[in-house]
Amino acid sequence: MTAGRVAGKRVLVTGAARGMGRSHAVRLAEEGADLILIDLCQSLPGLEYPLATPADLDETARLVRSHGRRAVTARADVRDGEALRAAVSAGVTELGGLDASVANAGVITAGTWDNTTAEQWRLVLDVNLIGAWNTCAAALPHLTERGGSLVNISSAAGIKGSPLTTPYTASKHGVVGMSLALANELAATSVRVNTVHPTGVATGMAPRSLHAMLEDRPDLGPIYSNALPVPIVEARDISNAVLFLVSDESRYVTGLEFKVDAGVTIR
Amino acid sequence: MGRLDGRVAFITGVARGQGRSHAVRLAREGADIIGIDICADIPANGYAMASPQELAETVKLVEAEDRRMIAAVADVRDFSAVRAAVDAGVAELGRLDIVCANAGIAPMSFRELTIEEELQQWDAVVGVNLAGPFHTVKAALPHLIGGGRGGSIILTSSTAGLRGFGGTGGSGLGYAASKHGVVGLMRSLANALAEHSIRVNTIHPTAVRTMMAVNPGMVEFLENNPQGGVHLQNPMPVDMLEPSDISDAVAFLACDEARYITGVTLPVDAGFCNKL
Numbered sequence: 001m002t003a004g005r006v007a008g009k010r011v012l013v014t015g016a017a018r019g020m021g022r023s024h025a026v027r028l029a030e031e032g033a034d035l036i037l038i039d040l041c042q043s044l045p046g047l048e049y050p051l052a053t054p055a056d057l058d059e060t061a062r063l064v065r066s067h068g069r070r071a072v073t074a075r076a077d078v079r080d081g082e083a084l085r086a087a088v089s090a091g092v093t094e095l096g097g098l099d100a101s102v103a104n105a106g107v108i109t110a111g112t113w114d115n116t117t118a119e120q121w122r123l124v125l126d127v128n129l130i131g132a133w134n135t136c137a138a139a140l141p142h143l144t145e146r147g148g149s150l151v152n153i154s155s156a157a158g159i160k161g162s163p164l165t166t167p168y169t170a171s172k173h174g175v176v177g178m179s180l181a182l183a184n185e186l187a188a189t190s191v192r193v194n195t196v197h198p199t200g201v202a203t204g205m206a207p208r209s210l211h212a213m214l215e216d217r218p219d220l221g222p223i224y225s226n227a228l229p230v231p232i233v234e235a236r237d238i239s240n241a242v243l244f245l246v247s248d249e250s251r252y253v254t255g256l257e258f259k260v261d262a263g264v265t266i267r
Numbered sequence: 268m269g270r271l272d273g274r275v276a277f278i279t280g281v282a283r284g285q286g287r288s289h290a291v292r293l294a295r296e297g298a299d300i301i302g303i304d305i306c307a308d309i310p311a312n313g314y315a316m317a318s319p320q321e322l323a324e325t326v327k328l329v330e331a332e333d334r335r336m337i338a339a340v341a342d343v344r345d346f347s348a349v350r351a352a353v354d355a356g357v358a359e360l361g362r363l364d365i366v367c368a369n370a371g372i373a374p375m376s377f378r379e380l381t382i383e384e385e386l387q388q389w390d391a392v393v394g395v396n397l398a399g400p401f402h403t404v405k406a407a408l409p410h411l412i413g414g415g416r417g418g419s420i421i422l423t424s425s426t427a428g429l430r431g432f433g434g435t436g437g438s439g440l441g442y443a444a445s446k447h448g449v450v451g452l453m454r455s456l457a458n459a460l461a462e463h464s465i466r467v468n469t470i471h472p473t474a475v476r477t478m479m480a481v482n483p484g485m486v487e488f489l490e491n492n493p494q495g496g497v498h499l500q501n502p503m504p505v506d507m508l509e510p511s512d513i514s515d516a517v518a519f520l521a522c523d524e525a526r527y528i529t530g531v532t533l534p535v536d537a538g539f540c541n542k543l
Contacts, residue, residue, distance in 0.1 A: 188503070192503075192538075227461035228461045240524035241528070253536075255534065255536075255541025255542075262527040266530035
């Protein structure tokens with residue numbers, strides 16, 4: 001039995017209650033990591049799909065522990081920098097340190113140019129971009145002495161101009177700029193910063209109206225088509241890339257936009 | 268149980284340096300290896316190529332991992348020789364899943380050259396670094412497609428394949444152009460081969476501790492130009508990576524954990540490209 005690829009590392013994951021966040025947490029636990037699991041655990045007005053529940057977060061913690069690893073959970077809103085910092089600090093105290101963070105929490109709205117609202121812009125940028133920044137800022141005080149890995153989940157929409165989700169697309173491009181700037185600033189302290197860019201994954205982040213809008217605009221459909229013969233990928237495919245970036249296998253990888261996108265951005 | 272149990276990988280430039288490291292790493296994950304190396308000097312290159320003894324040593328190291336290796340001496344500029352080696356390897360090992368186009372040269376020279384010498388360096392570096400991967404992929408493709416199990420092609424580019432710092436000489440420009448060219452090969456192949464579930468990605472190492480970066484000419488240049496190297500320093504506090512750092516990325520791209528990763532330019536560069 002070989003030691004796990006991230007044995008003994010302590011990793012923060014936001015949006016950890018379900019979907020990709022849960023998958024990252026479980027994959028990291030399988031390879032020996034302890035986890036700080038953070039989620040809002042309540043739905044938000046302005047989104048057309050429900051968010052996770054406290055029971056979902058508990059289930060992620062149970063899955064982590066079933067691999068013999070420790071899990072600390074907290075309910076916190078990534079838009080609230082102070083609350084996030086406090087939750088992370090408490091988790092770090094309990095686990096005895098921090099080695100990496102995965103800024104995974106995200107939301108999406110759908111709309112054409114003439115029905116996208118200012119409220120949607122503010123919500124999506126607040127969660128996806130400022131929330132990712134808050135996550136990095138909450139993790140960094142615990143990382144800069146020994147180095148570490150910040151993994152920020154962007155999207156294929158952080159590389160190409162995915163239509164009908166304009167605030168989402170802009171926020172995910174923003175995550176790239178933020179991450180590349182941080183990668184330069186933090187390289188000297190051996191803190192690595194990378195983004196991950198998934199194509200479509202079946203999770204709870206599902207705005208029903210996008211499907212209808214794409215039916216009205218069949219010309220835009222191919223922009224969302226993968227090159228590889230697979231319509232959507234599994235959360236675990238993204239988690240494998242996260243695992244690589246958290247592990248020491250990538251100890252000199254920083255400033256990377258890591259696409260796990262079945263080729264959707266090269267077609 | 269390895270992540271590549273039962274797979275077969277074809278690796279060029281396998282006698283030493285990164286190629287040897289990839290062979291041993293992939294073998295440790297369970298793969299059998301088909302490997303080639305030129306094992307002869309290239310006149311326009313400023314440092315020695317690998318020797319037949321080094322190729323034999325790679326075979327020994329792979330066998331020490333309890334895997335098989337079919338090795339041959341072949342120049343990646345010679346398509347027929349590359350094809351013959353791959354065909355023979357597949358005949359022996361039964362299949363092909365992974366291709367690492369790793370062979371490369373960087374014919375440095377730190378004195379004034381005649382234009383004739385520059386033209387020779389250009390031909391050599393573009394031949395090995397760009398025609399080489401083309402030949403490697405063309406020779407491997409019938410086996411990858413014919414196998415019907417998909418596959419992973421990993422082309423070794425460079426930080427010089429993403430950023431422009433090749434200077435004005437035939438060798439530096441040839442290196443920059445060939446390594447950028449590898450990205451073009453990758454992007455077109457990634458699209459063209461997606462329907463076969465064959466993934467194609469590039470890796471972009473910063474300086475790695477191999478003969479290409481640590482040869483007498485390069486060492487002398489850096490000693491005589493202490494300031495000239497500042498621009499080429501890594502943002503992370505490391506002057507040179509180890510071959511195993513690159514092999515870790517190769518192993519990830521080769522295995523099924525990366526089954527939906529294609530069309531990626533993956534820098535393993537301590538932040539080098541991001542700062543330029």
